[in-house]
Amino acid sequence: MKYTRISINTATPAEARSRVMIIYTGGTFGMTYDESGVLIPFDFSLIKEQLPALRNLFLEITVVSFTKPIDSSNISPEHWKAIGEIIFENYQAQDGFVVLHGTDTMAFTASAISFMLPNLAKPVIFTGAQLPISQPRSDARENLITSLEIASAKQDGRPLVPEVCIYFDYQLLRGNRSKKVESMHFDAFESGNYPVLAKAGVKIDYNLAAISTPSTGTLRLLSTFDSSVAILKLFPGISPQMVDAVLNTEGVKAVIVETYGSGNAPTAPWFVHSLKAAVGRGLILLNVSQCPGGMVEQGRYETSKTLADIGVISGGDITLEAAVTKLMLLLAEFGSEETRARIGVSLAGEMA
Ligand code: ASP
Numbered sequence: 001m002k003y004t005r006i007s008i009n010t011a012t013p014a015e016a017r018s019r020v021m022i023i024y025t026g027g028t029f030g031m032t033y034d035e036s037g038v039l040i041p042f043d044f045s046l047i048k049e050q051l052p053a054l055r056n057l058f059l060e061i062t063v064v065s066f067t068k069p070i071d072s073s074n075i076s077p078e079h080w081k082a083i084g085e086i087i088f089e090n091y092q093a094q095d096g097f098v099v100l101h102g103t104d105t106m107a108f109t110a111s112a113i114s115f116m117l118p119n120l121a122k123p124v125i126f127t128g129a130q131l132p133i134s135q136p137r138s139d140a141r142e143n144l145i146t147s148l149e150i151a152s153a154k155q156d157g158r159p160l161v162p163e164v165c166i167y168f169d170y171q172l173l174r175g176n177r178s179k180k181v182e183s184m185h186f187d188a189f190e191s192g193n194y195p196v197l198a199k200a201g202v203k204i205d206y207n208l209a210a211i212s213t214p215s216t217g218t219l220r221l222l223s224t225f226d227s228s229v230a231i232l233k234l235f236p237g238i239s240p241q242m243v244d245a246v247l248n249t250e251g252v253k254a255v256i257v258e259t260y261g262s263g264n265a266p267t268a269p270w271f272v273h274s275l276k277a278a279v280g281r282g283l284i285l286l287n288v289s290q291c292p293g294g295m296v297e298q299g300r301y302e303t304s305k306t307l308a309d310i311g312v313i314s315g316g317d318i319t320l321e322a323a324v325t326k327l328m329l330l331l332a333e334f335g336s337e338e339t340r341a342r343i344g345v346s347l348a349g350e351m352a
Helices: 044-050 052-057 077-090 106-116 140-152 240-247 269-280 302-309 320-342
Strands: 003-009 018-026 031-033 039-041 059-070 096-100 124-127 164-168 171-174 198-200 204-206 229-233 254-259 284-289
Touching: 003 044, 018 077, 018 140, 044 052, 044 059, 052 059, 052 140, 059 077, 059 140, 077 096, 077 106, 096 106, 096 140, 106 124, 106 164, 106 320, 124 140, 140 164, 140 204, 229 240, 229 320, 240 269, 254 302, 254 320, 269 284, 284 302, 284 320
Parallel strands: 018 059, 018 096, 096 124, 124 164, 229 254, 254 284
Antiparallel strands: 003 059, 031 039, 164 171, 171 198, 198 204
16 A cells, blocks of 8 residues: 655644654545545645644644545455554554544444554544535544544553544544444444543543553554455344345355344244354354444343354444454454454453
């Protein structure tokens, strides 16, 4: 992947308070209109003109921009690898990172990055915007300024938020607990199963009890993904052919069964037999709820007890986004056997 690197010192002539790297991947945030009225990616070397308030942050900012910024609907594990490598290679030189990313798949990328960097002890704050920075009513300015403030915030010389987060619309959320829930209003993200890590108002109120404690180990980078993962979303009336088509997809190693409520599914014999046969063939079946809040509890109802009996693994309170990326990373790193043992254990605070 090709990058462009731009250095911006917003502190001169004073000394910078902190060093933050912005990784610009694309999305609505950086769009601007050219003379003919066409939306084109924004030139980051002009950020100080667009955002004069940056000067008050007294930061030394390095921008690493994808040479071809992309709509996040085109994000793939290759891009996760690139973002992870940029963070890993620049980790010692920076106090924190802000990743500018389209909102559509931001929760997937934030989840992936949280699993790729064991022992992370510095902030990696994902943000974006619902309206381009070139628009007068854009949310891009506030989202970026506060993300930079959070990425550079320290207490007793240590980073205040040593984890991968999403900052959006005055709320800081754990990245691998987040979901995009809104496409027209500014409150695009929610983390139904984990408290908000900070709220930005007149000042930024950090929820210190919910923020993870920094790791003392050495940062590592895991950057391979195995995409042999499928999703089987249940709905009343789903046909045996549909279920079998997903479970028999060539090459698939793990299937997330998106169930109802606290992990419930039909008890019809054909359905149970299909799932049982898939487990028998060595497939990993992970039960993840369609509900954005609450958790899978296999055995609470008769309609979920059967799943436990045939070897479906409970996803607990994990999000679909975290489940997909965690499975891909574990499969690549450890293979199917180990993945089965590790999928239910929290890696980076993504599940209780
Ligand atoms: N389609 C855009 C993207 O995800 C939407 C956004 O940036 O909010 O890249």
